Amino acid sequence: MAKSLVQEFTKGLWKEIPPFRLVLGLCPTLALTKTVENGIGMGAALTFVLVCSNILVSVCRKLIPGKVRIAAFIIIIATFVTIVELAMQKFAYPLFLKLGIFIPLIVVNCILLGRAEAFAYKNGVIPSIFDGLGMGIGFTLSLSALGAIREIFGTGFITIWEKPIHVMSDAFVPFAFMVEAPGAFVCLGLMLCVMNLLGKK
């Protein structure tokens, strides 16, 4: 094996961090980053599905014929998404309401299909787990970072588990543009620009 497990894990955190470097899975990135909390919730759900589907795909990789692999991946992913959906409904109902249709839409998130096709189908179980964890955590981190920026500038404070934490001074006038739809696009674009600047060094 050319790359160590640590490398499989860390590549998801910076070198191939999903929404920025791969430009995949943009829809939840844009829609669910109004607040940090949503970002973390979505990230956690996606990480779970990603790790589970990576494991199952890599276990079954010898059994799935090449021609129907995409269909097989979709069924595997959809199964885990349904599990997450039902579990969230039971244990985290307020979050379930906030994330809304974006939970079933994890099925069509390109990151999942992309990792199944590009990594799990070609590698063993253990590297696939690390790959899934790394990608999932990278996704969660970028969602929370984007969520934090938008929430701080848009409202002036961060709400985590119903407790608002004031970040800006009282004189700060909330920049409401950031929490609306256009702000999401502009903010993500600027973050990409900053990452490009940093990445060149």
Add this chain to the structure above:
Amino acid sequence: MGDYFVLIISCILINNILLAQYLGNCPFLGTSKKMETAIGMGMAVIFVLVMAGALTWIANKFILIKYDLVFLQTIVFILLIAALVQFVEMFLKKSIPALYAGLGIFLPLITTNCAVMGVCLINIKEEYTFVESLVSSFAYAAGFSLALILFAGVRERILLARVPKPLLDTSIGLITAGLLSLTFFAFKGMV
């Protein structure tokens, strides 16, 4: 009749699937570099989305609700959409090769386009009737194409402009999309 008109306007302009609901953004950024691909993708989405909207509505009403299987919604919908896309692809290849030549390469991409799945779910969530979901599917898809084609037009012009290096490609694309989204945001006061 007036209700349908309001529904169409709100689906195309006010709740634009790309710029206000943030669905289907991967193809939005991926296929908007050239006008031709943007038009192809837009047409393919209209074509598939109307059929998918009808099919998922029927499946939901007559199979899932009837046999109390609503928890399987996600799996059933994605399989229906994937099968539909595959079927449309084969059908077009066999009987309308001219259309297939235009839409062919975009069809497989549509399976993972969250706009299609998203609209099907919205139709169910809003409890639209059959005709309403047909109309809203069409209008959402038309809104998708409208935004995509507008965006492709802007992006072709950006190619000619001198953009600072770190902003190149996706980054400037997103900021442009933000401005476009701002214009659509103005429609919010209409209804």
